[in-house]
Amino acid sequence: MSTEVRVPTLGESVTEATVATWFKKPGDTVAVDEMLCELETDKVTVEVPSPVAGKLAEIVAAEGDTVGVDALLASIAEAGAAGPEETKAKASVAKSEATASSDDADAPSGDAVDVMVPTLGESVTEATVSTWFKKVGDTVAQDEMLCELETDKVSVEVPAPAAGVLTEILAPEGSTVEASAKLAILSPSGTATASAAAPAAAASEPKSSGKDVENAPSANKIMAEKGLSADQVAGTGRDGRIMKADVLKAVTSAAAPAPAPAAAPRAPVAAEDASREERVKMTRLRQTIARRLKEAQNTAAMLTTYNEVDMTEVMALRNQYKDMFEKKHGVRLGFMSFFTKACCHALKEVPEVNAEIDGTDIVYKNFVHMGVAAGTPTGLVVPVIRDADQMSFAEIEKAISEKGKRARDGKLSMAEMQGGTFTISNGGVYGSLMSSPILNPPQSGILGMHKIQDRPMVINGEIKIRPMMYLALSYDHRVVDGKGAVTFLVRVKEALEDPRRLLMDL
Template identity: 50%
Template sequence: MAIDIKVPQLPESVADATVATWHVKPGDKVSRDQNLVDIETDKVVLEVVAPEDGVIGEIIAEEGTTVGADEVIGKLEKGDGAAAKTDAKADSKADDKPAAKAASGSGEKLQVKVPQLPESVADATIATWHVKAGEAVTRDQNLVDIETDKVVLEVVAPADGVLAEIKQDEGATVAADDVIGIVEAGAAAAASSAPAQESAAADDDGDSEVAGPAVRRLLAEHGLKVADVKGTGKGGRVTKEDVEKHVKGGAKAAAPAAQATSAAAPAAGDRDQKRVPMTRLRKTIAKRLLEAKNATAMLTTFNEVNMKPIMDLRKKYKDVFEERHDTRLGFMGFYVKAVTEALKRFPEVNASIDGDDIVYHNYFDISIAVSTPRGLVTPVLRDTDKMSIADVENGIRELALKGRDGKLTLDDMQGGNFTITNGGVFGSLLSTPILNPPQSAILGMHKIQDRPMAVDGKVEILPMMYLALSYDHRIIDGKESVGFLVTIKELLEDPQRLLLDI
């Protein structure tokens, strides 16, 4: 019997996704819950697992294809594949068994497991359950979001049925393959019969016929009866949307009365609080920043740079540069090349502490701080000494797009000997950047702002920018830190030095 391999439910506000990587080929044998394909969205990478043991029969959507939720992207032949293709009667019998189970309401109990976690991720956190125990679910419906330090994974229902049990509540820490819930396949009728009987005993007006168990539960939460809500479903049935609409309407109607009675006192709604758990990425960032403050002798030194020479150079050559290299000529290319040259002259800044040893790096991998929807990350540009300004600009653009789309990999994030962060893009005039361990220094760039400056005894208005170098004083002395920063200042104020290597 052929089973459809479908795209799972996509996160809210995500219209489509892309088939990233197929881990199997047609004819490959697969086991249940084995990851078959990665689906990339703007926010996360979703794993689609095998619903049963079997053989991959067909791949419909190739890598790079844009797909929507519930779209069929492949076929799985249940069993060994060969028997399913040659024995039509066996297919018929196999189809009859699930139908019989669904009709009887005593379906197979299927485990809802935590999927395989990314490499180097030991555990995860249950973020949000989208269904409650006892609610009916459909196959491939998103049941729960699981958050790791790097990505958010969606776990979908393995079959139509009822979520019989939730074993791990929101906020619980789980590991790969942990059982977090139980789905009873084809058990919708059986699961709803007990609540229906309780409802029939409590309500003599036939509520069970016009509202399902989930709706009645929602009504009870708001202290309502079925008769209070106008049903818009088939046959006048009350839906969840009807209840929510009724509750919102009641809140709006009550608002004027509430305002009138509380005119003499401050409105309670103006002093509400909202408590939201930190995401795992935010926890990781907080932990690393605290370690940097507590485990290093961090100090910051400042200087300022006249950006007019670079701005004039950009204005003169930006159109030709973009036409030649198919990328815009920004400031970061100059920053990275200046930092690379300064690192060559001050190897202590390119070094790190490992226990009681100082490790000097004879290569130049620079981390670039990138702001993403999930937090600040620092992907790495490697071998910047071998890159041209065009290569640097292209590399930074690719990392920024990956960060925005949630596609940064562990390889993109690991390593790096020095970090550049540019708070100027957000309007920051001056700041003290914090170290990115185990690195020993970080350079903060800031907003370029016109200021009156004394030049050859005259006051001129120049585009000035503050530089801030935070460094670990255990390995870098004041002489090296100031010399490093002055070198960057000189290279930026006279960019021809970068070309002449002087």
């Protein structure tokens, strides 16, 4: 029995593709979902997996052929349905297997268990292997932690799927792995396989430079038309293969003016100083923070407006009720709940600060998912408190406390850091007196809190010492006008200087 392999759906308005690469040849054994070939459309590269396990019987569409949607690419003889050639070869294969079985008498019994990359979260496609807690040959128990992966925002621990011996590490520390990639192999029998003797570092050997790899026919055609050589194009296909999209990108880059360098070149360092330096690769989290903050500066028309707030009434109210509050709700009464409430109150009056730009549309949010920036040992993260505008002081304090602890422990999930509509950043806990916070895209506003400091203020014609805090609102001027930004900050100030306004919804 044979199974047909056909061209999958290529995308909206895409009707044909070019067969770029066959990874298998007729007669090769294939597993379910193993990649058979790669198709190239005008916009994307599509990999075609095997629908069944068996042997590749025939290739209908050769490399370079143009095929339409649902066209026949190949046929697969399913496992157990041996063809004539296969039947003829079975005797010699059986004989060789019988000989091999005697050599493998000492091999472990039972199937090896693959250790795979777990689900990383929505829109996360790859991770970096940061730490292996076990080495090849170590005995592990089921659910014992084998390694730790680092994504753009969170760390993910990988437990052992079964008890046994770690026989092979396929992704060493520092390597980048895709979602659902294989990390290691376990032997449930408790005996390491011969493959364990090979150094794990072999898995991290760099990919082929692509010099001996046949490029996509469509790519060769365009390079010939544009007068480009393979050395002038960076290939993104398998093993460095140059695809049509790579050539088009190179042509566009050559036509466009050279971009300004991202950073000035590093100044020369004296030899005696270089020996005292330490060079550490940026973590994926730090790289993401750097990229997103720079994107915010490059994309948004960012502006910051300032004001100051007299914290006398908030501090008095907090001191009066903090013991009763903690006794009843089991959580301390801090300043963050007051600021969260005040911002939710102000966002109702100035909804554009709680909006975002989507193409040529402005999307107004009729809810407040409050991001609360938190510093962790690995970098800044922003857990989101959903529907903060519907929560009480106690619920807000509990949510901030719980998410802050999870952030410091690196236990936040991707879902807990997505969907925020506005952000509060409290630099005052570190002693900051004044700063201009950077937007958290695609949000249009972020409030910066700062250190509370006693300062002389004129109150009713008299100089008095008051606990004052500078407030800073950074906003996207494409959405928020100056009047709206100032109004928002004034409403926050009014609510904090007279907290009773929050109760009266004034």
